Amino acid sequence: MNSPKKLVEIDNINVILGGNCVIDQVSLNIQAGEIVTLIGPNGAGKSTLIRAILGLLKPSSGKIKTAPGLRIGYMPQRLQMDRTIPLNVQRFLNVWRTRNSISIKTALKHVSAEHLAMRPMQEISGGELQRILLARALLRNPQLLVLDEPVQGVDMQGQTELYQLIHEIRNLYHCAVLMVSHDLHLVMSSTDRVICMNHHICCSGHPESVSNDPAYQELFGKEAVESIALYAHHHDHSHDDTGKVVDHSEHLHG
Amino acid sequence: MADFIWHALLAGIGVALIAGPLGSFVVWRRMSYFGDTLAHSALLGIALGIALDMNLNIAVIICCVLIAVTLVFLQQHRFISTDTLLGILAHSTLSLGLISIGLLGVRVDILSYLFGDLLTVTNSELIWIFTGTVAVSTLLIIFWRPLLAITIDEEMAQAEGYPVTLIRLLLMLLMAIVIAVAMKIVGVLLITSLMIIPAAAARRLTKSPESMALTASVLGCIAVILGILASVEWDTATGPSIVLAAAVVFVGCYLIPTHYLGKPKGEAG
Known part of the structure; x- marks a missing residue:
């Protein structure tokens, strides 16, 4: 399963949107069968990276x-569909x-949502919708599942279940998974590699090592203590308001 | 019944048949204001057709498509909200059309373009209407799935490899054709209503996109028949009579108690 086959090779890409450098020199490979989690604050360019892929x-x-x-197989953050389209789950799929x-x-069946087949799309809950969107992504028997914030709008209990489900699906389909997440602790047990990004890649690696990485702690510590303007930095670089690297000494890429 | 009534009924039914499915897309994609803008610009097409001495239907189709493409282009630049943009274009193209027709100095019954003139439909116009109906329904059937896919979620459709921009252009072309042929029936000011009212009424009665589109056609035909008969009976303006009949059908559909529709509560949205 963990053959070294590269599914996606991202070579030093930049994405500039409206004059802002949303993605700054990102390089990243995705191997067959691995679960890669993109993590980073809001507006860090995670979704943009996914859209580029x-x-x-x-x-x-x-x-x-x-x-x-x-x-x-792509599972978007949310569904744009208008309520006036009369569709049940089966027809939607x-x-x-x-x-x-x-x-x-x-x-x-693989997302445990068989009972929803005949339900109108307008009547399913947030958590159910995520399962339906996941089922949709599975239809192609994907080699790579791309999930943009798969647990959005789902309660804590449901989030844990959904991550568990994604892990099971990887084992069932032998596919690689690239997903965006906000919370490292929730995805830790169901991910092989974590990429922590804020326009550029701040740090990456095994979930345990990333959670101990100063770059990670700075990125998420800053959010947690947002009322404090100055925060002690103990790492190789820092970010200004736009997320640009201010102190540009050597830091990890990819 | 007199011949002109049969002509009117046939023409009206031809238009209602395609206005239903296309109107469903307009409702699903929240494009009613967009449709309105296209319809308003149709008058500019008439002026263009007269000036260039070409077939007016074709002139209207070309004009609507051009306006639609311009709109999409302007939308992508996002210097102003779509809503405002539509408002500006709808009324400036309408005014430009009215003034151009005036300046051309030809005697044109502008009111018949604004509100329709169904009772004077000629044989050649009937042929145009049914050619348009066949063309639009054929394209709708062939491209139903991609059209539905981009309507559900454009980005998702794009990620699945659908050529979203092309399909969107196709939808605009279809709308332009419907506007060109429907102009005779209800006029540029009322065309959108012939598309969205039957579709909105059908939403209440149906559970799948296909059945909503077909039911909208049927309800549109009913509205056309009721409207024409009422207009002959009470000597009222035909276009507005049809639109009012459609509104009555719409209200009727929403007055049907939920349990008669045999669907779980809350679906009728």
Whole structure:
């Protein structure tokens, strides 16, 4: 399962949106079968990075290479769908089926949501919707699952369950997972590698080592103690208001 | 019944048949103001057609598509909100159309373009309407799935590899065709209502996108028939009579008690 095959190779990309450098020289590889979690504060460019990987936006510079014929299953942060579209869960999923898709029944079973099949989309709860969106991402039998904040709008209990589910799905589909998360402690047990980013990659590695990394502690400590203007820095660089690196000594990339 | 009534009924039904499904997309995508803007710009198309001495239907289609493309282009630059942009374009194109027709110095019955003139539909206009109906329904059937996909979630559709911009353009082309053929029926000021009222009424009765689109066609036909009959009976303006009939159908649909519709509570949204 953990073959060294590279699914995605991101080579030193920059994304500039509206004059702001949202992604700053990010390099990152995703190997087959591994779970990679992107973590970072709001507006750190996590979703932008995901959009670039999906081909929804073009990097201003740098290259993104994906394995030929790579099947990506994408679960967006939220669904834009208008309430006036009369769709039940099964029909919703059916719109996204292709010739090679796994069956809707199987996908729903794998996210434990078979009972929702005939339910109108307008009547499902936040947690249920996340499962339906996950089922949708599974339809293509993906080699890479891309999940943008998969636990958004789900209560704590549900979040733990959802991460557990994602872990199980990885084992079932032998797919790699790239997901965005806010909370390292919740994803710790269900992730192989953590990338901590704030426009650039601050630190990365095994979840345990990242949680002890000063760059990580600075990034998240700052949020926790937001009322205190000055915060002691014990690491190689710091960020100004826009998240740019102020003190640019050597720091980790990728 | 007199011949002109049969002509009117056929023309009205032809338009209602395609206005239903397209109107459903307008409702789902919250594009009613957008449709209004396109319809208003149709008058500019008439002026263009007269000036260039070309078929007025084609001139209207071209004009609507151009306005739609301009809108999409301006929208992407986001220097002003879409809502405001639509308001500016809707009324400036309408005014430009009215003034251009005046300046051309030809005798044109502007009121018939604004509010429709269904009772004078000619054979050649009927042929136009049914050609438009067949073309639009064929395209809708062929591209139903991609159209539905971008309507559910554009970004998701894009991530799945759908050519979102092209499909959006197709939808605009379809709207332009409907506007061109429907102008005769209810006029540029009322076209959007013929699209969205039957679709909104159908929402209450249906559980799938396809059934909503088809039910909207049927309800539109009912509104057209009721409107024309009422207009002949009481000598009222035909276009507005059809729109009012559609509104009555809409209210009727929402007055049906939920338990008659046999669906779980809360779905009718």
